[in-house]
Amino acid sequence: MADQEPIETVSLDRVGYGTETFPWSRARDQLAAAHERVAAVPYFLGTVSPDGVPHAAGVGALWDDGDLYFTSGPGTRKSRHLAANPACTVSARLENLDLTMSGTATRVTDHATLERIAARYRGMGWPAEAAGDALTAPFSAPSAGPAPWYLYRFTFTTAVGLGIKEPEGATRWRFAR
Structure with a gap:
């Protein structure tokens, strides 16, 4: 899905510090720039x-x-949870912003997208290849289990950014997806 601007931007300054809202570009540009290598x-x-029962796990994500x-x-807890309920969150520590996004993760099985994302992963140092309706490689994180690995697209409808460097503050963005 093409990157889009939020339909709503709200300051979460509930105590009256006078902080301004952040533009979505502050988060978006850091997400786009951060993908030179897996786990950057x-x-x-x-x-x-x-x-x-909630579950959190680190993932090697990329912005596209x-x-x-x-x-x-396929056998991991996160994949089993997503099969039952695709609603989830993804959180990231960016250079000057803590970002939490809420949305849904759907499994990607179309070959063109698998090939495109595998090529992006290869450019980041992970030798992924599209194989059938999943990805494969000589290795992955130990917690991922054995190949093949499902590819998921996380589409978010809200995001909250907390400034950890100046300018500080907190902003919530809502998207029409």
């Missing part, structure tokens, strides 16, 4: 089991055309 930015995926993509082995 720490991303954490939050899911919920069918019985309501306004969405985040990440992989997960």
Whole structure:
């Protein structure tokens, strides 16, 4: 999905410090620039089991055309949770912003997208290849389980940015997706 501007931008300055809202470009540009190598930015995926138990796990995500993509082995807890409930969060520590996004993750199986994202991962140092309806490589994170790995597209509808360097403050963005 093409990167789009938010339909709503709100300051979360609830105590009256007088902080201004951040433009979405502050987060978007850092997401786009951070992908020179896998794990250059720490991303954490939050899911919920069918019985309501939360789970968080680090993922090697990449930004592409306004969405985040990440992989997960079919037998992992995160993949099982997403199969039951695609609603999730992804959080990241960017250069000057803590970012938490809420949305849904859907499994990608079309070959053109698998090839495109595998090429992006290869450019970041992970030798991924499209194989059938998933990705494969000689190695991945130990927590990913054995190949093949499912590819997920995370499409977010809201994001909250907390400035960790000046200018500080907190902003929520809402998107029409």
